[in-house]
Amino acid sequence: MKDKGxxxxxxxxxxxxxxEAVEKVxxxxxxxxxxxxxxxxxxxxxxxxxxxxxxxxxxxxxRGGYKQSGGKFGVGIEGGxxxxxxxxxxxxxxxxxxxxxxxxxxxxYFELPEQISQKILEGGxxxxxxxxxxxxxxxxxxxxxxxxxxxxxxxxxxxxxxIIWGALIKFLSPEWFS
Numbered sequence: 068m069k070d071k072g073x074x075x076x077x078x079x080x081x082x083x084x085x086x087e088a089v090e091k092v093x094x095x096x097x098x099x100x101x102x103x104x105x106x107x108x109x110x111x112x113x114x115x116x117x118x119x120x121x122x123x124x125x126x127x128x129x130r131g132g133y134k135q136s137g138g139k140f141g142v143g144i145e146g147g148x149x150x151x152x153x154x155x156x157x158x159x160x161x162x163x164x165x166x167x168x169x170x171x172x173x174x175x176y177f178e179l180p181e182q183i184s185q186k187i188l189e190g191g192x193x194x195x196x197x198x199x200x201x202x203x204x205x206x207x208x209x210x211x212x213x214x215x216x217x218x219x220x221x222x223x224x225x226x227x228x229x230i231i232w233g234a235l236i237k238f239l240s241p242e243w244f245s
Contacts, residue, residue: 078104084209170236
């Protein structure tokens with residue numbers, strides 16, 4: 068699949084924040100790209116808990132985006148929560164695949180307020196919980212919890228861009244991984 072010589076990138080999500088972050092980073096890294104959003108399941112819980120489940124969700128999304136787009140790369144971004152010292156923290160992982168090679172980048176850790184942590188531990192998902200508690204709609208498709216809590220000083224897209232770069236390291240500097 069080619070679009071006038073542009074590199075095709077499949078993203079395992081239709082969330083505009085994730086798609087825009089991928090497009091910005093890949094354009095900076097490789098020049099002209101065509102990003103194809105692919106709607107698919109992460110294959111993990113709606114609210115992944117723990118590093119392993121969150122990374123698996125990112126990998127599943129990357130592999131699905133790669134396969135369904137027919138692109139050069141597939142990218143998956145998955146948000147999750149981790150429990151550290153009896154507190155719940157948001158985290159995010161990105162997987163980038165190209166054939167059999169996979170790169171991971173992770174980060175975006177911040178402590179979640181107790182009332183939100185409790186709702187997550189009772190089976191809730193951060194995005195809908197943020198909608199409910201803020202009275203806003205589709206927080207996860209816009210600034211995200213990080214945007215709400217940082218008073219708009221950091222948003223999901225900007226935060227995702229950094230971990231996308233981390234996941235791309237294996238492809239940008241392959242000589243270090245051979």
